[in-house]
Amino acid sequence: MNDIAIDLQEIVKTYKTGSIEVQALRGVTLRIERGEYVAIMGPSGSGKSTLMNVIGCLDRPTLGNYRLDGIDVSALDDRALAKIRLEKLGFIFQGFNLLPRTDAMKNVSLPLFYAKVSPKERRERAQRALAEVGLADRAHHRPSELSGGQQQRVAIARALINNPAVLLADEPTGNLDTATSEEILSLFKSLHRSGRTIVVVTHDEEVAERANRVVRLRDGLILSDTPTPHGHFSEGSVVQREAIPQS
Amino acid sequence: MVDYIRETLELMQANLTRTVLTLVGLVVGVAAIISIQVAAAGMAAAVNGAFRGINMNTFFIFPKSTQGSTQRANLGLSDLKLLDRNVPGVETAIPFGQTRTIVSAGHQHIMLKFGGESYRRFSTAPVVAGHAITRSDVENATPVCVLSAKAYKRLFPHAADPETVLGQSVYVGPKRYVVAGILGPATLSTASLGFDINNDVVIPYTTFYNDYQRGRPLFGIQVLGSRDATLATLEANAKRVLSDAHGGSIYQTFDFGFFTKKVDGFFGVIGTIVGAVGAISLLVAGIGIMNILFVSVSERTREIGIRRAIGASRATILIQFFVEAFVLAFSGSLIGMLAGLGIGELAQQILIARISGTIAALPWTQAILLATLFATIVTLVFGTLPALRAASVDPIEALRYE
Ligand SMILES: Nc1ncnc2c1ncn2[C@@H]1O[C@H](COP(=O)(O)OP(=O)(O)OP(=O)(O)O)[C@@H](O)[C@H]1O
Ligand SMILES: [Mg+2]
Numbered sequence: 001m002n003d004i005a006i007d008l009q010e011i012v013k014t015y016k017t018g019s020i021e022v023q024a025l026r027g028v029t030l031r032i033e034r035g036e037y038v039a040i041m042g043p044s045g046s047g048k049s050t051l052m053n054v055i056g057c058l059d060r061p062t063l064g065n066y067r068l069d070g071i072d073v074s075a076l077d078d079r080a081l082a083k084i085r086l087e088k089l090g091f092i093f094q095g096f097n098l099l100p101r102t103d104a105m106k107n108v109s110l111p112l113f114y115a116k117v118s119p120k121e122r123r124e125r126a127q128r129a130l131a132e133v134g135l136a137d138r139a140h141h142r143p144s145e146l147s148g149g150q151q152q153r154v155a156i157a158r159a160l161i162n163n164p165a166v167l168l169a170d171e172p173t174g175n176l177d178t179a180t181s182e183e184i185l186s187l188f189k190s191l192h193r194s195g196r197t198i199v200v201v202t203h204d205e206e207v208a209e210r211a212n213r214v215v216r217l218r219d220g221l222i223l224s225d226t227p228t229p230h231g232h233f234s235e236g237s238v239v240q241r242e243a244i245p246q247s
Numbered sequence: 248m249v250d251y252i253r254e255t256l257e258l259m260q261a262n263l264t265r266t267v268l269t270l271v272g273l274v275v276g277v278a279a280i281i282s283i284q285v286a287a288a289g290m291a292a293a294v295n296g297a298f299r300g301i302n303m304n305t306f307f308i309f310p311k312s313t314q315g316s317t318q319r320a321n322l323g324l325s326d327l328k329l330l331d332r333n334v335p336g337v338e339t340a341i342p343f344g345q346t347r348t349i350v351s352a353g354h355q356h357i358m359l360k361f362g363g364e365s366y367r368r369f370s371t372a373p374v375v376a377g378h379a380i381t382r383s384d385v386e387n388a389t390p391v392c393v394l395s396a397k398a399y400k401r402l403f404p405h406a407a408d409p410e411t412v413l414g415q416s417v418y419v420g421p422k423r424y425v426v427a428g429i430l431g432p433a434t435l436s437t438a439s440l441g442f443d444i445n446n447d448v449v450i451p452y453t454t455f456y457n458d459y460q461r462g463r464p465l466f467g468i469q470v471l472g473s474r475d476a477t478l479a480t481l482e483a484n485a486k487r488v489l490s491d492a493h494g495g496s497i498y499q500t501f502d503f504g505f506f507t508k509k510v511d512g513f514f515g516v517i518g519t520i521v522g523a524v525g526a527i528s529l530l531v532a533g534i535g536i537m538n539i540l541f542v543s544v545s546e547r548t549r550e551i552g553i554r555r556a557i558g559a560s561r562a563t564i565l566i567q568f569f570v571e572a573f574v575l576a577f578s579g580s581l582i583g584m585l586a587g588l589g590i591g592e593l594a595q596q597i598l599i600a601r602i603s604g605t606i607a608a609l610p611w612t613q614a615i616l617l618a619t620l621f622a623t624i625v626t627l628v629f630g631t632l633p634a635l636r637a638a639s640v641d642p643i644e645a646l647r648y649e
Contacts, residue, residue, distance in 0.1 A: 079560045086558025097553045114558045
């Protein structure tokens, strides 16, 4: 088995708008191991979302190599990429991005629908995933009937339902108040503890602090890549640290 | 697939007004095309039914009115025998005689159609009492008559039973005829087409000749062909035989094919018009559906983005929008089909049932096939572009979209 979940080599991404070229990424090399919890920070326009899109196989790099879970994805066609997104990746977006007319249960089970899982198994697994994020009793609420934090938890349940290797979150707490952010962050923490690879884009130093590694971007390049103070600590001390802001 | 269909239905419900407006065109188009089919089928059955009341192998032959010597062309009794003997397939030929006249019985004086017939019957209405004209009636030119159901009812309104009328007298002017038989109602007749060769009061053609046509040339000859003879051949031969006998005079024939052709032609024209209207409304409907799908694609760009990000491939999105187009087109076609069958049935009840007394069965299978065909065509022709646009939505752009 490969221990490296994400392996980016000299990734360049150039956007062309008319005659103007924007280099959103100018040679990013980044390696993330399985089970890591990485925060990506940087000023607006530094290329964070672009990097996430590349990692999430939503966008192809202009130059460079990308291996996800050992697979060279640059060679794959649309159908194969869709399959990778379906099976290996879980997305959490800033704006929750739930289907508006669809209840929580169906939102959560949508990836299983595309994975051609039977309706019965879809329901069962969605129910379990909702229970994991503490929303077992909200299965038949539509997004508009849920609070922001609840919506984000539905989104997390949806991202996790296919048991993906990597969980990607672009500003998951950007639209949430402090208390709700805290809920989401502790959910991430427990996911991390259970062995998931998590990559989070954030503007918020406090959010970044929860990760065990922070990558800072500026103008499409990596400015710094540092472990957080508790990055090397054992799980026990992480829990301890987590308890401090709450008291 | 079921999920796609359910989702589309929910969507249609959520935008009910828009959906209804979109489907109106399709409903109208399909309804028009299917209703005219039903009506045409009914009409065809009615026309066939109408002619079933008489022997279809009947034709009439007349001297052409515009020719050199009308004198030479005049027909006489001898021509009846000529046709009988020299034209193969002729069962009988009689002088054509039919008038509208006052017929009296007791205190009843009724304007009725009155004419001559042979013992070989031209009409197929059943005999309910007594008997039809017999061979000896014809040979002896006896003063007997056979009454149609209508004549019986109007001349003898107080009769308890047709049997009681047999042997009673009926008068045309001073002439007296004894009732020999009563006919039942001809369930089907050409009357409703504006032309009825069935008479209300029938006497032996020889009697008719003696009483009304003696000493004058025959107006025309009515010929009954045998069942297996073809009319066209019969008519051609009859014309030739008469022409030879009358020094090259010209004769013209007339049969019911003329009517059938006329009715067919009428429905051909109506069918073309309705077909054109249907085609145009299908086009408009298709464009409407295309429009609603385009709107749906742009309204749901973000949703498409989410689906793509989650793991739906372009092909999956394409299928989803095709299903949506098909559900729209199919529900429109289905409603149109039901409406069309309903209108067709109504047309049959109101118009055609009066003519023939029968109604053709609704062509369900044909209608369902047609509706499915329309739905499929509309889906493929007008669903492709929106579906392709949906599939080409860039998930990154879509997710940025607020
Ligand atoms: N589709 C696009 N076309 C053209 N330029 C783009 C496109 N997407 C991003 N860019 C440009 O690429 C650069 C990086 O954008 P990106 O969205 O990655 O920034 P970001 O770090 O996520 O910023 P923010 O914190 O504001 O979300 C920006 O200059 C942006 O204008
Ligand atoms: Mg961003």
